[in-house]
Amino acid sequence: MMKAHYQLPAPTYARYACYPESVGRYSGDPRHVAVREEGVFPYYNLHLVCGGQGYLVRGGERIELQAGEGFLYPKHVRQEYGSSASEPWDIRWAHFDMPVPLAMLDGADPGEVWLLSYDDRERVERLTDRMYDLGTAFETRSEPEMSALLYALLAEVLPRSKRDAGAALPREQQAAIRAVADSVRGRCQLPWSLDRMAALSGYSAYHFHRLFTEVLGQTPNRYLQACRIVRAKSLLASTRLPVKAVADECGFAQVSYFIRSFRKAEGLTPADYRRVFGQTQSHEYD
The missing domain is CATH 2.60.120.280 (Regulatory protein AraC)
Incomplete structure (x- = not known):
């Protein structure tokens, strides 16, 4: 005791x-x-x-x-x-x-x-x-x-939390969904589909979509998009990769779609974001 x-x-x-x-x-x-x-x-x-x-x-x-x-x-x-x-x-x-x-x-x-x-x-x-x-x-x-x-x-x-006993999803289901979310976040540059995500969880696509939305508070597609935007922000701020290369590294097939999506999420174009948050240009001295 x-x-x-x-x-x-x-x-x-x-x-x-x-x-x-x-x-x-x-x-x-x-x-x-x-x-x-x-x-x-x-x-x-x-x-x-x-x-x-x-x-x-x-x-x-x-x-x-x-x-x-x-x-x-x-x-x-x-x-x-x-x-x-x-x-x-x-x-x-x-x-x-x-x-x-x-x-x-x-x-x-x-x-x-x-x-x-x-x-x-x-x-x-x-x-x-x-x-x-x-x-x-x-x-x-x-x-x-x-x-x-x-x-x-x-x-x-x-x-x-759950206001009523039994209202929350079983912990095993929550853990399975969160494991998939972590995999998607860590490899967000891959061409994820709903079926591919669902296969990792062991649930049907329909059931997975419902569970994912309940556990994460957003749809799988919105979550994937948000993960890709976060990865893009990191690359824009810490590297000098061209915007097209950043789009490729983050799983966007078209640079024009990447620019539109980024601006919608952040209120800035990728180029403007880099100017505000990117690395300070270094200067060489003789």
Whole structure:
């Protein structure tokens, strides 16, 4: 059984986007249960299950939780959650505050718990382990890193939040779609088609298109186009390749289409972008 609780001093800078009041981890304790009445708890309360099982109670309904899931309670709401007695959870948590609600919380009901889902457990564990390292012998110079770690943790889980149990896609599907997206981004110069992307995921083209749009928030074609524009920006800023060569390197078959697409995305032609963001011309001296 493990119980780690790190109480942090109030930050010396009051305008961090978010900052933990305390962080910790409970593992293997079947007696871990928390019940807090409305108005009692003055912090946001984030809990992420990294192993075992547990539950929370919302509106009188008991919702079972497992690894890869979690919850975020807003301030001052009633809280009721706990570990499974038969399979005690490994729970990582943070109590935190923020001067202004993050944009990631837009749409969250301030009076109700938010259910969460995440697919990269190793990353969640790395982030929280580093927070625990800092909390063990805290120094004021660690404040910026502690705030950044909490923000990274929230960014990892909030975009995959689900207001109702079962509303989010299974983690395996999300992981498959994100793996395809990473492959497309890394090789965006190739002649990708919807069928080719779908084949990597193992889904039909129709199903893949629907899943991709749900997970990434944009269609596969729009994502591919955005990846190619990002690659073009890098080449324009860091090399002296002709615009036609940049278009070829980024998967655009026609330079005229590349120029139109780039201008639509960035508000500048490729040549103008290079003049603004490109390398300073070097001068040789005798």
